[in-house]
Amino acid sequence: MNYLSNILFVIVLVIGIFMFAKNMGKLIRNVKLGRNVDRSDNSSERWKTVLWVALGQSKMTKKPLAGLLHIIVYAGFIIINVELLEIIIDGVFGTHRVFLEPLGSLYPFLINAFEILAFLVIVSVVIFWLRRNILKLTRFHKPEMKGWAFNDANNILYIETLLMSAFLIMNATDWNLQQLGAEHYHATGQFAISQFISPLLSGMSEISLIVLERGMWWFHIVGILFFMNYLYWSKHLHILFAFPNTYYSKLTPRGELDNLEAVTTEVKMMMDPDADPYAVPEGDEEEPGKLGASDVLDLNWVQLMNAYTCTECGRCTNVCPANETGKLLSPRNIMMKTRDRLEEVGKIVDEKGKFEDDGKSLLNDYITPEELWACTTCNACTDACPVLIDPISIIMDLRRYLVLEQSAAPTELNMMMTNIENNGAPWQYSPSDRLNWKDEE
Amino acid sequence: MSDRNLLRVPTMAELTAEGKNPDILFWVGCAGSYDDRAKKITRSFVKILNSAGVNFGVLGSEESCTGDPAKRAGNEFLFQMQAMTNIEVLNAYDVKRVVTACPHCFNTIKNEYPKLGGNYEVIHHTQLLQDLIDQGKLTLEGGEYKGKRITFHDPCYLGRANDIYEAPRNLIKQMEGELLEMNSCKSDAMCCGAGGAQMFKEAENGDEEVFEARTKQAIDANPDIIATGCPFCNTMLTDGIKMKDLNDQIKVLDIAEIIVKANNL
Ligand code: SF4
Ligand code: SF4
Numbered sequence: 001m002n003y004l005s006n007i008l009f010v011i012v013l014v015i016g017i018f019m020f021a022k023n024m025g026k027l028i029r030n031v032k033l034g035r036n037v038d039r040s041d042n043s044s045e046r047w048k049t050v051l052w053v054a055l056g057q058s059k060m061t062k063k064p065l066a067g068l069l070h071i072i073v074y075a076g077f078i079i080i081n082v083e084l085l086e087i088i089i090d091g092v093f094g095t096h097r098v099f100l101e102p103l104g105s106l107y108p109f110l111i112n113a114f115e116i117l118a119f120l121v122i123v124s125v126v127i128f129w130l131r132r133n134i135l136k137l138t139r140f141h142k143p144e145m146k147g148w149a150f151n152d153a154n155n156i157l158y159i160e161t162l163l164m165s166a167f168l169i170m171n172a173t174d175w176n177l178q179q180l181g182a183e184h185y186h187a188t189g190q191f192a193i194s195q196f197i198s199p200l201l202s203g204m205s206e207i208s209l210i211v212l213e214r215g216m217w218w219f220h221i222v223g224i225l226f227f228m229n230y231l232y233w234s235k236h237l238h239i240l241f242a243f244p245n246t247y248y249s250k251l252t253p254r255g256e257l258d259n260l261e262a263v264t265t266e267v268k269m270m271m272d273p274d275a276d277p278y279a280v281p282e283g284d285e286e287e288p289g290k291l292g293a294s295d296v297l298d299l300n301w302v303q304l305m306n307a308y309t310c311t312e313c314g315r316c317t318n319v320c321p322a323n324e325t326g327k328l329l330s331p332r333n334i335m336m337k338t339r340d341r342l343e344e345v346g347k348i349v350d351e352k353g354k355f356e357d358d359g360k361s362l363l364n365d366y367i368t369p370e371e372l373w374a375c376t377t378c379n380a381c382t383d384a385c386p387v388l389i390d391p392i393s394i395i396m397d398l399r400r401y402l403v404l405e406q407s408a409a410p411t412e413l414n415m416m417m418t419n420i421e422n423n424g425a426p427w428q429y430s431p432s433d434r435l436n437w438k439d440e441e
Numbered sequence: 442m443s444d445r446n447l448l449r450v451p452t453m454a455e456l457t458a459e460g461k462n463p464d465i466l467f468w469v470g471c472a473g474s475y476d477d478r479a480k481k482i483t484r485s486f487v488k489i490l491n492s493a494g495v496n497f498g499v500l501g502s503e504e505s506c507t508g509d510p511a512k513r514a515g516n517e518f519l520f521q522m523q524a525m526t527n528i529e530v531l532n533a534y535d536v537k538r539v540v541t542a543c544p545h546c547f548n549t550i551k552n553e554y555p556k557l558g559g560n561y562e563v564i565h566h567t568q569l570l571q572d573l574i575d576q577g578k579l580t581l582e583g584g585e586y587k588g589k590r591i592t593f594h595d596p597c598y599l600g601r602a603n604d605i606y607e608a609p610r611n612l613i614k615q616m617e618g619e620l621l622e623m624n625s626c627k628s629d630a631m632c633c634g635a636g637g638a639q640m641f642k643e644a645e646n647g648d649e650e651v652f653e654a655r656t657k658q659a660i661d662a663n664p665d666i667i668a669t670g671c672p673f674c675n676t677m678l679t680d681g682i683k684m685k686d687l688n689d690q691i692k693v694l695d696i697a698e699i700i701v702k703a704n705n706l
Contacts, residue, residue: 255602256552260517264557267521271529292515319625321632321655326648374645377513377637378597383628399515413514416641420519424505425471426641434469435501437480438450438487 009091016225023232034301059386069124076121115193139314144333170216172197241309249388292400307338316381322374329374331381331391337366452501463498470543472672479672493578514638528559544598583617584703591618592664595630596671635673656681
């Protein structure tokens with residue numbers, strides 16, 4: 001009988017971790033569906049970025065209140081989960097508060113710290129909830145934030161509150177049980193926050209206290225396992241993906257767009273007076289690659305990882321001049337739609353073993369040309385993003401496809417480009433007039 | 442035309458024929474070459490270069506669009522054609538340093554040309570102006586701008602794109618202008634709406650134009666002058682001010698123009 005709960009615990013733990021690993025494997029496989037891009041350079045600079053931006057959350061300080069609350073929730077959440085180690089050992093071996101003895105007086109200090117953090121997490125989460133649901137900050141109520149995106153954000157707040165409450169209630173009941181002299185409940189003294197909950201439970205019998213205490217203990221660990229598995233469906237994936245995402249972020253100046261290498265080869269050939277225009281390029285029988293992107297498989301893996309990392313915070317959309325002036329473009333939505341399409345493509349790969357055309361694509365079915373053409377490439381979005389996501393690179397790759405593969409630029413842009421081709425300026429002026437300004441006034 | 446309106450603008454071809462190689466190439470850019478408003482900025486900058494005795498050259502008819510608007514419109518092919526043609530010309534003249542008054546040209550030549558074989562030290566004209574002051578070749582006299590309320594609009598391709606915020610501001614301060622910041626400035630500055638090839642097309646449907654929104658922010662700072670360092674921003678904000686019927690109260694000027702007027706060059 002005694003072993004039943006240990007066995008049950010191990011089963012729950014193994015299933016939880018197994019499912020989590022499986023989901024993560026799927027996410028990583030999906031990211032790897034992207035084209036290759038080399039970000040293996042400059043590892044010291046990259047580690048610095050991870051420490052500063054992901055761990056240090058340097059970008060979050062721009063909005064001081066949100067930044068402070070976020071760091072509390074984040075740090076609180078991570079630190080309190082050190083408790084998890086004790087829970088797992090207790091669960092597997094049927095011990096109770098196994099660290100109490102070896103840690104001695106350090107133990108109550110730690111639990112006190114955890115409790116205070118848990119309390120601060122709850123306070124922060126409540127403020128977050130109010131900002132989202134009562135104050136209705138505009139960035140949380142843009143069109144792309146309807147339905148799942150909106151519920152997801154609240155779900156996380158609820159899960160966090162429940163987990164933290166379970167931890168506090170568990171400690172409170174533990175103390176009440178100590179007072180009743182219940183078996184296994186070693187004296188720990190009262191803790192900073194749970195001491196205020198204990199009196200509320202004072203009338204309860206030993207058996208109902210034990211049920212409550214065990215219930216909260218189980219809730220805590222099952223809740224964590226549930227949360228880990230929830231990440232797969234959630235914007236909360238950023239608690240993991242923020243690290244690789246910042247590591248592999250773009251280090252070059254924001255204004256620099258990549259030069260398409262396939263085009264470079266072609267242009268060099270064209271400009272080389274010695275090149276034979278009819279020569280068949282050696283050794284490459286394959287179709288020349290598609291220029292730009294029409295679907296997620298044409299994007300590179302960093303762009304796909306960006307999509308999974310997006311926290312849907314809307315800092316980008318909030319400062320996007322196109323969005324601010326009422327245009328359809330929302331950089332957050334570009335990332336959300338990329339993730340949605342990638343999920344869809346991932347499901348096809350799950351079923352068929354590889355991607356098969358489903359008659360849909362990221363371009364048009366998810367992201368419309370109207371959104372793409374509204375971007376001024378101003379970099380407000382990339383500057384604002386707390387996890388260094390680059391929506392412009394996706395916008396640009398889709399534009400490239402529209403122009404290079406479909407010749408589908410807006411008419412005025414075609415005129416501008418024709419002018420550049422014909423007379424080396426976006427307007428119709430002759431190169432011989434370039435110095436006219438010298439003598440005008 | 443009076444004498445002081447005569448600009449000395451040697452072309453690289455002329456200089457090379459005389460066996461000379463200037464210290465720096467002034468990349469004028471398409472707006473600076475052809476746009477009526479931007480040409481005034483170009484002339485102002487050259488006046489300063491002339492008076493400071495800077496040994497520079499221009500490409501004249503050998504200059505061609507950097508390809509920035511084509512690239513940002515998605516036409517990588519046209520961009521690289523332009524880039525490689527320009528790089529060939531620049532390399533043939535053995536250009537080492539480039540200065541430009543256009544942040545778009547600045548960004549493209551500085552960041553996107555190197556991987557195509559064009560490696561130069563590229564600076565924005567506000568940076569060169571500061572260098573001239575530091576070297577004692579240019580002294581700023583506040584003149585009519587002393588105490589004037591001046592706000593600086595950060596061009597995206599100078600600010601966020603390349604992290605240059607201070608050079609233009611320092612110039613304003615040295616003229617003893619009263620530097621006012623808009624609510625969103627520096628890395629938070631709102632775009633004027635011209636970048637990413639938007640300059641050349643109608644805007645998508647929305648509530649208002651980006652330049653209107655940005656102009657409102659500038660007006661809210663209550664300036665006498667909106668200073669900027671980009672011919673495209675200049676056009677957009679000038680339009681915005683006109684639309685609000687404020688062109689008598691608020692002037693949109695490039696930093697180089699302010700210096701020329703203040704120093705009475
Ligand atoms: S770069 Fe484009 S998407 Fe990003 S903020 Fe500017 S206009 Fe919006
Ligand atoms: S792209 Fe970045 S700034 Fe925009 S919503 Fe996602 S995480 Fe937030």
